[in-house]
Amino acid sequence: MSRMRLTQQEADPIGGITAAPIVAIAAIFAFAVSIGLTVAHWHEVGSPLAAVLGIVLVGGAGLVAATSAAPSHAPFTVDRLWLVVALAVGAAIAEYVSTIGANRYLYDDFGSIVIGMLILAVAPYCTWVSLLLAGVLAAGVLSILVVGSAATTMTPAPIGTLIAVNSAAVLALSAAAAGYSYAIVDETLAWQREANRAALQRDAELRAGIARSVQQSQVSVLGREVLPFLAGVMTADRISVADADRARELAEALRRALKAGIESTWLDDLAATVRMSRGIPVVIHDPTGGAADLADDQRSALTALVSWLGEASRSAAIRVDVASEPPRRRIGIVTEHGASPPSRRELDRFAAVARAVSMGAEVDVTSENVSVELTHVAD
Amino acid sequence: MTLGLPGHLARDSLSRALAHAGHCAAWVCLGIAVIIGVIGATSSGDPAGWTGAVLSAVMAVLLLLVARYPTVTLTLIYLVAGTGTVLAVTVLVMDPAYRFETTNNVILALPRVALILVGGAGAGSVLAITWAALGYGLGEAASFLGAALAGGVWSPNIAAAMAFGILVVVRTFDGVSRRSDSRRETGLHRASQQTRELAIRHDYELRATARLHDTALSHLVAIAAAGSGPVDERLRDGIRADLGLIVGRDWAADHGQGPDTDGAIGRAAGAAPTTISPVSDDDAPTLEQAFSTAANAGLDVRMTGDLAVLGLLGPARAAALDAAVAQCLINVARHAGVGEVELAIGFGSGDVTVAVMDSGVGFDEREVPEDRIGLRTSIRGRIEQEGGIVRLWSTKGVGTTVVLTVPEGGE
Incomplete structure (x- = not known):
């Protein structure tokens, strides 16, 4: 996917989740700025109702931004950006109305800085293009307002200068937001390219090791009964009726074993790994082999969650059910609490990662167990 | 694809991205300063506008240059030049x-x-805040001096203080949040990485399964079908060859480029044994294994089309098609x-x-009974692993047509 269509929360989900508190900080800061500057130019306010409405709208914009960025509400969609910007622009208009005809200084108006700060705060969740567009459109609205204020400002200046001055904060902060979004996605994609290249180089080594272990495991299945039997037939003069019957039995047994092998998926292998390394029971119930439909990133998200749940005594047992409910597939992960069960907040991080890779995610933590439900639409 | 930045790269990457964000904001500020200067110079005929525009540019x-080469020297040059600009612009602007x-x-x-958002050399929150603090302090000092020279009144610039405050908050937050180590x-x-390994392992399991099906299972079926009686020499040779193949080499890793001793059914059916020679790397791929199998099974094959199109496939893909x-x-x-x-x-x-x-x-x-895996593994499995499809x-009472399609290229 190109840089134009990617956000940090998609390219680097943990980075996106980590940034959530800064949105709340920025929202509080923006709210405080709107109050502070309204108080500072209260002598210019002709309509207190509009002034208060402006502050309320800033609060609303900040609230929408902060709640939208919370991991429990991930992913942050582009319509949320537009809602935040629309509320903040509404606040700027209310502020303009409150001081209409008496606005002596543009410098003490909060509209531009508040819109810019909120756009900057949501930079981890939006593409650089949408951030830049939001800034330019907001600056456009502010420019229309400044034309109305031009007659009353103290400093004599051409209208072009007033427009440039009034747009400076929103444009600079939007540029910062877009610059951040572009750079972090670029850095992440560069790392991913490098990691993929390294992984490909390592693959040959990995393949050799895995091939040997697979060979040994399959040969061990064969070795127990089939190989001695075939070796016996090879060195015998005659095939007896008992040999023929035995061959039939072994063929059926082998078919069954192979069928079980074919029907297992990477998720069974993962369960086996967690079971062996952590010593806790991991049960996979995937009758249709639905785990095979998951994309690489979705597999990684599920692997990370199951591995994490299996570590550090978080769970006493893990069960994963993969059910097909066309067109959706549902993956239910239920664990029994271990000695130090996970918190909902910790699990929300994984849910947000899952959402970043096009899966639905619901988390439920009770006194006895943890339940995470992931849904996705199979391609 | 890997999900996001690993912990050890996050510090530098986030630091660079935040510096880039600051630079973008700084360029917008300087760009607006240039525009204001030019408007002042052209619409009001004020020569100070040109000075301001040139200094900002x-x-x-x-x-x-600092963004491109974030060295200490260039950072210091920028700070010094920026301080000079602030001083000069203050003298100009504070004109009554x-x-x-x-x-x-x-x-x-x-x-x-723009002076605060220098970014500067090095990575990490502390260094970034230090450079920004230098920019803020130098700017304030230049502003103070400029006001004194122009006879104006000095007062701390709220917008600059706010920019510095935002930078400190963002950089501090970045530094603190990285300590929680949520990435690791x-x-x-x-x-x-584990997912990738599991995928490769599963891929090998499938290959191994297909190979097992083609070797041991078909011998067992042949023995069961033969019933009591002397061991057929061809069966004996086949078992010997396959046991050597299974036990003696990395058969799971084999991509089918070597000889395959498949065709136990053919041998059991009494066809003449066929010597199968490996396909050398220099030769264009053929359906050698398929033809050998047909010969062993006593099948008469009528072929239409040009075998040379197999040359469009990579050796592994051609071998998979051949085996299927x-x-x-x-x-x-x-x-x-x-x-x-x-x-x-x-x-086509x-x-x-x-x-x-x-x-x-x-x-x-x-x-077809669930436990019959020839079609599923040896045919569909192989072809689908190569990105192809089987119809x-x-x-x-009429017959069967199987169409195997694989994309050109491949390993």
Whole structure:
């Protein structure tokens, strides 16, 4: 996917989740700025109702931004950006109305800085293009307002200068937001390219090791009964009726074993790994082999969650059910609490990662167990 | 694809991204300063406008150099030049003609903010805050001096202080949040590596399964079918060869480029043994294994199309196609009840297609017992692993057509 269509929360989900508190900080800061500057130019306010409405709208914009960025509400969609910007622009208009005809200084108006700060705060969740567009459109609205204020400002200046001055904060902060979004996605994609290249180089080594272990495991299945039997037939003069019957039995047994092998998926292998390394029971119930439909990133998200749940005594047992409910597939992960069960907040991080890779995610933590439900639409 | 940045790269990457964000904001500030200067110079005929515009443009160019080469020297040059610009612009702007009451005004805020957002050499929150603090302090000092020179009133610039405050908050938050180490804790990078390993392992399991099916299982079936009696020499040779193959080498890793001693059914059916020679790397791929299988099974193959199109496939893909066609032929020999089969080979729309057609008894795929894995693994499994597709049409009493399509290229 190109840089134009990617956000940090998609390219680097943990980075996106980590940034959530800064949105709340920025929202509080923006709210405080709107109050502070309204108080500072209260002598210019002709309509207190509009002034208060402006502050309320800033609060609303900040609230929408902060709640939208919370991991429990991930992913942050582009319509949320537009809602935040629309509320903040509404606040700027209310502020303009409150001081209409008496606005002596543009410098003490909060509209531009508040819109810019909120756009900057949501930079981890939006593409650089949408951030830049939001800034330019907001600056456009502010420019229309400044034309109305031009007659009353103290400093004599051409209208072009007033427009440039009034747009400076929103444009600079939007540029910062877009610059951040572009750079972090670029850095992440560069790392991913490098990691993929390294992984490909390592693959040959990995393949050799895995091939040997697979060979040994399959040969061990064969070795127990089939190989001695075939070796016996090879060195015998005659095939007896008992040999023929035995061959039939072994063929059926082998078919069954192979069928079980074919029907297992990477998720069974993962369960086996967690079971062996952590010593806790991991049960996979995937009758249709639905785990095979998951994309690489979705597999990684599920692997990370199951591995994490299996570590550090978080769970006493893990069960994963993969059910097909066309067109959706549902993956239910239920664990029994271990000695130090996970918190909902910790699990929300994984849910947000899952959402970043096009899966639905619901988390439920009770006194006895943890339940995470992931849904996705199979391609 | 890996999910996100690993912990060890996050610090530098986030630091660079935040510095880039600051630079973008700084360029916008300097750009607006240039525009204001030019408007002042052209619409009001004020020569100070040109001075301000040129100084802001020089700062923007220097910042471009800092962004491109974030060295200590360039950072210091930018800070010094920026301080000079703030001083000069303050002297110009605080002229009583412009009626600015103090240095706390928006025009002076523009170069001041750009000076704070220097970014600077090195990575990490502490260093970034240090450079920004230098920019803020130098800007304030220049502003103070400029006001004194111009006879204006100095007052701290609120916009510059706010920019510095935002930078400190963001950088501090970045530094603190990275300490919680949620990246390592979540283990996404590790999970992504593990997923890759599991995928490769599963791929090998499938290959191994297909190979098992083609070797040991077919011998067992042949022994069961032969009933009591002397051991057929060809069966004995086949078992010997396959045991050597299974036990003696990395057969799971084999991509099918070497000789394959498949065809136990053919040997059991009493066809003449065929010596199969490996396909050398220099030769264009052929359906050698399939033809050998057909010969062993006593099948008469009629072929249409040009075998040379197999040259469009990589050796591994060609070998997978060959093995899958061979399994189709085994199925014909075993189940169709006919002695002849038709192969059609073609190329179109980037795909190589092989159709295997017989006029045998036919079957209903839904009635194939679950435990019969030849079609699923040896044919579909192989072809799908190469990104191809298998289509099958069969009508009882009329015959069966299997069409195997694989994209050109491959390993």
